[in-house]
Amino acid sequence: MAHTHSPEEIKKSVRKYMMVFGALLVGTVITVAASYIHFENFTFTVLLALFIASIKAFLVAGWFMHLISERKMIYFILTATVFFFAGLVYLTLWSMAPDSFIHIRR
Amino acid sequence: MEIPYTVHEREDTGLYNAKVGIWLFLASEVMLFGALFSAYILLRVGASPGAWPTGLLNVPIGTVNTIVLITSSITVVMAWASLKMNQFGKFKMYQTITVLCALMFCGIKSYEYYDKFTHYEIIKHDGTVVDGHLVSQNTNEVVLHVSHKATGAATHGKEEHNAAGQPKDSAKNESASHAAGGHHDEVRVPRSEIRKMENYGPWHNTYLAIYFTLTGLHALHVIGGAAVIAYLLGPGSKMWKTEPERFTNRIEVSGLFWHFVDLVWIFLFPVLYLL
Numbered sequence: 473m474a475h476t477h478s479p480e481e482i483k484k485s486v487r488k489y490m491m492v493f494g495a496l497l498v499g500t501v502i503t504v505a506a507s508y509i510h511f512e513n514f515t516f517t518v519l520l521a522l523f524i525a526s527i528k529a530f531l532v533a534g535w536f537m538h539l540i541s542e543r544k545m546i547y548f549i550l551t552a553t554v555f556f557f558a559g560l561v562y563l564t565l566w567s568m569a570p571d572s573f574i575h576i577r578r
Numbered sequence: 579m580e581i582p583y584t585v586h587e588r589e590d591t592g593l594y595n596a597k598v599g600i601w602l603f604l605a606s607e608v609m610l611f612g613a614l615f616s617a618y619i620l621l622r623v624g625a626s627p628g629a630w631p632t633g634l635l636n637v638p639i640g641t642v643n644t645i646v647l648i649t650s651s652i653t654v655v656m657a658w659a660s661l662k663m664n665q666f667g668k669f670k671m672y673q674t675i676t677v678l679c680a681l682m683f684c685g686i687k688s689y690e691y692y693d694k695f696t697h698y699e700i701i702k703h704d705g706t707v708v709d710g711h712l713v714s715q716n717t718n719e720v721v722l723h724v725s726h727k728a729t730g731a732a733t734h735g736k737e738e739h740n741a742a743g744q745p746k747d748s749a750k751n752e753s754a755s756h757a758a759g760g761h762h763d764e765v766r767v768p769r770s771e772i773r774k775m776e777n778y779g780p781w782h783n784t785y786l787a788i789y790f791t792l793t794g795l796h797a798l799h800v801i802g803g804a805a806v807i808a809y810l811l812g813p814g815s816k817m818w819k820t821e822p823e824r825f826t827n828r829i830e831v832s833g834l835f836w837h838f839v840d841l842v843w844i845f846l847f848p849v850l851y852l853l
Contacts, residue, residue: 479663486659493652500644504637507852513848521848528844536655537837545591553605557612564616568623 492535499528585823600831604838607799610844614795618849631785632853634778636690640851643686644843650679651840654807654833661826666818669829673811676836680804687797696788697778698722700769712777713764720767720775789850796846799827799839806832 503524511517534540539550583595591598622630657672693711700708700720710724776782780790810825810832817825 480664482659489652489655489659493648496648496651497645500641500648503848503852504641507637507848518853521853522845525845525848530840532651532837532841532844536651539836543592545593545598545757549598549601549605555607557608559610560609561616561619564620568620 488535492531495531499524499531503528558571585821585827594827596827596831597834600834604834607838611792613753614655614788614792615845615849618792621784621788631783634785635789635851636693637851639686640847643683644847646679646683646686647840647843650676650683651837653679654836657831658826658833661818661822661829670811670815673807673829677804677808677811680807682802683800684797684804687793691790694778699776699778699782700767700772700773702767703773704771708765710765717769719769720772722765722767724763724765726780792846792850796839796842799842802835803832803839807836824842 503521506520506524511520537547585594585596605743645804653672653675657669657676660666660668660672696712698710698720700722702708708722708724710722713721713723715721778786780787810828814828815825817828
């Protein structure tokens with residue numbers, strides 16, 4: 473999509489943009505509605521909220537940001553980003569473990 | 579000398595320079611917000627059971643803000659598509675709506691911040707707590723607008739506190755009683771009875787600290803992005819007449835930043851407002 477230049481191809485993309493917009497609005501409604509449902513397991517609540525948010529993020533990144541048809545260079549940059557972001561979150565979670573060696577032992 | 583690869587792609591990457599640049603910048607932004615989200619996880623998981631407040635934020639207002647940003651996302655991509663189809667008038671229309679959405683988002687966020695800064699918790703010398711929005715204050719007394727539960731049970735507005743002298747979900751009670759159709763009273767507290775008086779700013783508790791940090795940084799990105807888009811809509815649009823392809827690429831790149839701002843909010847909203 474990012475490398476198409478003809479107005480005809482852009483016109484086809486416009487329809488997809490509108491569908492993504494609709495999906496994002498529906499996703500927002502679902503997210504808010506789901507928040508009013510009380511699930512016994514809080515972990516499930518968190519995972520559900522993040523799952524819906526990830527779907528919406530995929531739609532924005534894939535179609536609005538044209539990632540679905542981008543060049544390898546961008547995929548490489550983003551793969552490196554995902555790797556370091558995952559590392560950042562993992563280090564945070566690892567540091568919270570009670571038997572993690574970074575805790576001061578008295 | 580003309581800057582190379584502002585319009586035509588490089589042979590090795592297949593991209594024009596600005597696109598590589600903006601994606602590298604967005605990668606750094608992912609790490610910035612990722613670090614703050616990690617801080618949020620750390621703080622929340624590390625909090626004592628029941629100590630992490632919920633219901634402090636207004637979900638309908640947050641939902642409206644989410645819809646505003648999603649709308650601005652579609653308009654910013656439609657602005658780029660309009661330029662690709664050589665429709666400059668439509669580009670101006672869509673970018674104007676984008677900037678208006680940004681202003682609306684900032685306006686709503688300002689109202690939310692104002693609500694927090696005018697929401698006070700007063701701890702009296704005898705340990706009781708009064709919690710509500712500020713009506714007025716003078717040298718003698720402070721008047722708060724507190725809410726009571728419709729069932730008539732003792733509320734945070736009256737003398738309710740837990741064994742540790744901390745309010746029992748005071749703000750959550752206020753939000754809940756609002757939703758339950760509770761009525762509101764004005765409570766006058768003489769200054770001589772006040773041990774501590776604090777509003778719901780970032781200093782009030784850990785949740786509000788991370789809330790203001792995350793949303794404040796996000797709002798700065800909204801303002802910065804809106805400023806760039808407004809410039810390209812205004813004085814910067816002169817380039818359309820001289821170098822239309824280079825201008826279209828600028829719109830695409832600024833749009834990518836705007837979509838990132840929207841992406842961050844897509845995660846911020848459920849994490850802060852709903853969980």
